[in-house]
Amino acid sequence: MDNLQPGHQSDGVLHYRRDVDGEQVGIIPATCKVCGRALHKVGFRVSQRDGVMFVDCDGCTTAGLPGHAWQFTAAEAAPIRVELDDQPYIRR
Numbered sequence: 153m154d155n156l157q158p159g160h161q162s163d164g165v166l167h168y169r170r171d172v173d174g175e176q177v178g179i180i181p182a183t184c185k186v187c188g189r190a191l192h193k194v195g196f197r198v199s200q201r202d203g204v205m206f207v208d209c210d211g212c213t214t215a216g217l218p219g220h221a222w223q224f225t226a227a228e229a230a231p232i233r234v235e236l237d238d239q240p241y242i243r244r
């Protein structure tokens with residue numbers, strides 16, 4: 153398996169919202185960019201390092217596809233949890 157991603161591209165800036173307790177919640181798209189499947193159905197993993205939030209789609213991982221479903225520039229520390237929402241990422 154090839155985990156190297158030369159010249160990988162960012163999908164933009166990660167969106168956030170605050171929940172009722174004032175906790176920072178990361179918003180990630182609900183759909184995998186690579187396979188187009190709903191992430192809540194196929195499963196997903198998020199990890200943040202060096203200011204980049206990686207979203208990995210279990211469907212793509214199982215299929216052996218290289219790369220990440222999404223990759224966002226994270227302006228804040230890693231959020232305690234994430235929510236799925238395509239809305240902030242729809243380009244007008």
Ligand SMILES: [Zn+2]
Binds near residue numbers: 184188189210212
């Ligand atoms: Zn996928």
